[in-house]
Amino acid sequence: MIPLYRIIEICVYSLLNFLPFMALALYPFRSRLRFSVKITVCIIVVISFIQMGLGLWAAFFSGGKAALASAVSTAVYVVFYFIAVKVNFGKALFTLLMISNTANFVVAASKCIEGKIFPELAVQSYRWSFSLIMLVVLAVVWIPLFIYTKKVYTPAVEKEPTGIEWRYLWLIPATFYLIWYYMLYNNNGKSSLETALDAGNAVFLLFINVGAGIVYYVIAMLINEQEKNIRLSDNNHRLAMQNLQYENLQEKIADARRAKHDVRHHISLMQEYVRNKQYEELEKYLNSYQQSLPDDTLISFCENKTVNAVMLYFAQVAKNEDIDYDVKAVIPENISVDETDLSVLFGNLIENATDACKEEKGDNRRIVIRAMTDEYTLCLGIDNTFTGTLKKDLSGVLFSSKHKGFGIGVESVKSIAEKYGGTYCAEVKDEMFMSSVLLNLRT
Template identity: 60%
Template structure:
């Protein structure tokens, strides 16, 4: 049985090597945890105890040190993938980013220990090592936390599409291979001997500094991409509002014309009434009633903004010879941002309209089904399309209105993600199906 002070030394090292890393890894996804924060905290504490136990086994059972270190790493990674509900690429990127810095902290701590406590530096897990690690972490992890909070978290909370993170994790993986090869690729020295040489710590510092510059640029580019998407959505919303305004202006002009024409109709009906020509009056009233527009056909739901948008596209579909069917039940007081609804409906219906216009079939149809309750909003927009939709290597549909991926589809996916919902786009060779569910 090792002395208590040795158990304490190994335990403190295990916590310093694990807990700060775990806190930083969970912070960017604190709103996307699979469990409640309280349950997650309890699980982290349990895993901390396990890490201490594994550290004891590795420190006092040298034959299994390598295996126990691998088990410790696997447990850490498995818990992280289980605890966080985000794109796999984001979690891998985050783990590699922080693991690279954790390796640098361990190596620089051993180097500092060699300078301050040369007699203890050749021993494993001594209090001097933990002290040096604490000092290095205080110096590095504080700015690292601000980077994670101010730059990295905004970049990973949302993104225009999910495909970026399928490849971005290769960046920290590449830097890991670079510093690993730089230190161990052409050297026969042990890891302890390499760590005690200041030149290796200096080299690793510059590699990590360059890596962080790249991480910073990548995060900023993603944030800028999000801003461009938001700007596109706002421009699209303004376009939708302009279209609605034009539609309302047409209706106002139509109402004025009807009011003006009504005077002539009333004058004629009064003349027929004076002459007692009741049969002609009845016939004229019937024809006049049939000539009046059916306003009820243009009111699609109780939400006036969505109804006006649906009515505008109904006119567009009618002008293009497209059958337009709407079943909508959306209340006026729906718990969703009207800006998001306008962008969502506008993009979905506009895409369907362009799909039908490009379609070569004789019968063209757009069918819209939308229903909202206190908890969710479900939208399905289906349109006929007998062409061949273009997709990229990831299966994402590419716009036929312009080069590149359809920005409208990305906007829809972004809004769905904002409300923790889903957006699906499918094609069966005859119909194009777009469906969205928002948690409101």
Template identity: 60%
Template sequence: MLMTEAVIWGPLFIYMKKVYTPAVEREPSGLEWRYLWLIPFTFYIIWYYTLYGNSTKSSLELALEPKNTIALFFINAGAFLVYYIVARLVIEQQKNLRLQENNHLLEMQNLQYDYLQDKIKETRRYKHDVRHHIALMQELLKKGEYDKLSEYLNSFRDSMPDISERIYCKNTSVSALLAYFAQIAESSGIEYKVSADIPDNIKIDITDLSVLFGNLIENAIHGCVSDSAKNKKIIIRAKADSYSLCLAVDNTFTGTILTDPEGGFLSSKRKGKGIGTESVKNIAAKYNGVAKFEYGDGMFYASVMLNI
């Protein structure tokens, strides 16, 4: 019997260590494990009651009966099948969540691309029209109408498009994201304050950085847009060194916060948990950090610390 147990439990231990344990550790909600354990539990309760509940034989005599051995085999196989299915479901859930994060990142990149294309078109129109402005200014200069020329120059300066690039930090990817959301915030009438010190050679995956900053700032803008208050503002503070990255995004918010029984935040755009906050939590866990979300006094506070 000991030899049989060694043959069975050796491969089972390896399987649990490689497949099942990582699935449990990466599982985000915990709801599956709260109820699904009842299935194998029920298997064993039925087995033990049927085998030992109504018998006068010893447990060894019962175990040596071929029919009981076969029944025990199928009961254990059914229980392990349940464990396997749950593990696969959790792994697939993680893959789907990562796919949603990547799709969200691509969506933000497309928005940035559209924004840059609009800037390019605006600059081209400006270059095309500048010849007419120069011709008119030359004509005013020939006629000596300096007052009109000065007035026209002032008007021309005010009408020039803003083609300057906003630099928020040394990291070009993060700076581009901050600049992109700055345009959205300004067009939505939101005060946008940034204090960022992120080096260009930070040892964090660029995809994780984009998802982290993009989700937090996008959620902040969405919270401000849906807010009925007049003085809307977003405050972003970020700093990184050789050991850690600290990011805080605060925004005004006086609406209703939707949460589930586990304390997680529900999405106001779709049914279920918010993808943005879950993505941020996963990135924080990936770098052995923490993600914290709080709200009160008309403000929503999001803070993240990553260990580099």
């Protein structure tokens, strides 16, 4: 019969080797969980029991196949993680590998220290001495790692500019992960226990993990800095659009003043036509005068100042390029979407539509914009004339066979849609390229 204290030892180790690292891995995406917090916690509890069961099987019933239990444990951990978080695959993989590398180091360092302090117990599996030292090592490693995750890494994964970089960044922690397994299995015939007890290996892994930590920190800082620069550029762009709106308004005011100033001259001339009964000349003059009046077209597309500034800016661009610009938008002044996100979302999609229309030949070039909100969602549809061939590159980014600029900014749009739990889709139908975005408004 298995002693109770051994069961407790193995269960404690299994939990120490699972829960702290799962918490770290989930923290950056706590607002993007696929399930509710309650359901997620319940699943983690179930997986914790699975981990303890696998530990007991590896210790007492595996018959020398403990590696199989480790593989199953890792598979359960990975499958749950990718199901639990709704984020870019590369971003989730980067996070998982980064945390896994740290977990591997904690286990190796704990076993090495146990071998120095409790040499007799260290050669046995899952003893209380191992869990005790692991708890101390966790306290030393986990706290600064959590601070890094909270202060530096989480802002990077929440506000990254495009998401493209995460398709490749995961290769960095993957490389460190391979180094770890190379150290574990390419050890000149030594068992994994002997490798872990070797102080030289532990020191080597320490330097590897410190170097990896510096690399992770630099990556997160660069992404945050890049995001700040893009935000600054977007703000400058928005200010330029607002300035154009102001200039258009000033121009209309000046036109109205000129018309008011000249009105008495027009009245005098029309009175002269009436006195002389020159009605045909009067009619011609009235038609000419009507055409000379200032444009009284509505200069506001919607109540939201940010969106209106973007639409007004591209309305002027479309007018200069002789592109039909049809807008119907109902967006209130106050909406639970960040102003910069609104500017990037509308700006990128309308700019892409405008650029696409510039490449089209003929007179039937048009941009159709429809936008509306309700209590829970923001719906946006932007269609533009498009007679080219729509393709995707190997990474799934849209591009056109007719011009190079198509698809620029689409990754930013996808990132914003993901941020608000929404969707982005695009298709070509009846010689129109149709972009659609749905955002869930946070209350």
